[in-house]
Amino acid sequence: MTMNQQIHLVSRPDGEARADNFKLLEAEVPELKDGQVLVRHHFMSLDPYMRGRMNDAKSYAVPQPLNAVMQGGTVGEVVASKNPGYAVGDKVVGFGGWQQFSVVDANTPGVLRKVDTTHIPLSAYLGAVGMPGVTAWYGLTQICKPAAGKTIAVSAASGAVGSAVGQLAKARGCRAVGIAGGKDKCDYVVNELGFDACIDYKAHTDPKSLYEAIKAATPDGVDGYFENVGGAVLDAVLPRMNAFGRIALCGMISGYDGEPIPLKQPQLLLTNRLMLQGFIVSEHMEFWPEALKELGTMVATGKLKYRESVAQGLAAAPEAFLGLLKGRNFGKQVVKLV
């Protein structure tokens, strides 16, 4: 009998999420039924959207149920199969949750996808060639609509999504300007990822100082802005938006704990005739094949770089997740289980 360690959500946060909202449990892996496969997770993904789902409130999706395995993306290996489409040893990406193993009804469309790890590391399918990468691709190409010579700005620029936004923008001939927390992240964004500039928001606690730093990095204003953060960063970028600028609203992690953070100057949306579009990438599945093709090719050829923060072992997931919400990760946050 195989035992399966799991992490459940056992209480909802009142303000900040805390480690004791989660609990490590152990369960038996059930017998496979026809059509099912058993996946052993090698990596699981930690993503900011999960914080929203911990609340019992209207958000992207239905809330994460209490006293159930935390949901989330996983990559792993098929270790048992009663499905003719999957063989033991197949590498797969799925939505197995915070646990060591998952039993998957593999005939259900979209729940499991075999992936090739010849040229692309398995964990990348949780990041640059996975949901975060497609998020970057969709928001940039379908909402910001970049064109050569335009300026694209992105917050959380060293993160899984932001790093891809800037590199995809550079590949399209844009000026890419990042905003990130800390000198190390900014150095990485410029020197390793090839952004044209990166502003360390932690070095500018005064709104005017942050605005001036963004202004200096965007001499021609901002044509497209990809927002992962919200709050003070959004307030500082908005006045730099050019007329007819376009904003892809992907995340507002700064406000995920506690009270909403007001937008200080909404009138700029009007006076600059801006377009703003909130989105969640799982509602645009029709774009995934095209996006994954470009992202996969770029990763395989070294043109799309990424970095990972790797937490070791399932038990480390809650603290790693809380750190992600504080920006303590550096690049895509994953948990290594094998």
Add this chain to the structure above:
Amino acid sequence: MTMNQQIHLVSRPDGEARADNFKLLEAEVPELKDGQVLVRHHFMSLDPYMRGRMNDAKSYAVPQPLNAVMQGGTVGEVVASKNPGYAVGDKVVGFGGWQQFSVVDANTPGVLRKVDTTHIPLSAYLGAVGMPGVTAWYGLTQICKPAAGKTIAVSAASGAVGSAVGQLAKARGCRAVGIAGGKDKCDYVVNELGFDACIDYKAHTDPKSLYEAIKAATPDGVDGYFENVGGAVLDAVLPRMNAFGRIALCGMISGYDGEPIPLKQPQLLLTNRLMLQGFIVSEHMEFWPEALKELGTMVATGKLKYRESVAQGLAAAPEAFLGLLKGRNFGKQVVKLV
């Protein structure tokens, strides 16, 4: 020699606009040159956008110059012509400003347009069949994208723009819900204009009360919102927006004086995957012919109703304009000069 009374902007507001920002002057009407026509204004238009242009700040357009005639739309009659395309007696709509007469280089494309007053009153070309009507048409059809059965909400619903938004939405099979200031305006919006409901925001000074009233009037949520007001009204409508809702941001009159009014819950734009688009109708001239055709037909056939607040005489313009900014007008605010 013809004397021409004019109103100039002589100072910029510091906070609220005041009557002494304006000054009534008299100037001679110059001799016509070849290609020019002299138009005697019958009505001039007062519009909220003028307040933004009184500031020396980035707004829709270049600021209104100091010590020059206030700019604005006008309708009138050609009283002298040195242009073969225009004859004395022609009724024309133009942008003659706050004055009794204007000399127009009528060969310049777009500055003057002959209109038919057989079925449509001359003043309507400043309202329902003019810039405000096209504003309503553009924001509704091109941004809110209404479909039968959907709910369209609009603020300043008894005004020149808002009244057209709701009636155009009804013509497309939508539920139309207005927000207006005062019982008289709301009664008019429902009983005369045929909206399905109208909320009197002045009866709900508490944000929660306003939200509850909007909720009661929008049992299926709001799919498209046409915003003329901003501030507390926008804060109250935003939580009623359905997923994938669309917001046409046309005006934020509540914040035109003084400090910007923050948007309290910007995260709703993300969680409900909303699209918001700021716009100014003069940047979308390609839609005017189609819009004016529908609006003109609807007015001529009695299907698009409107109401006017008519100030008498040029000298009354500043007070009428300040009243407009306070919502004291009822329907389209014009000044009758003849």
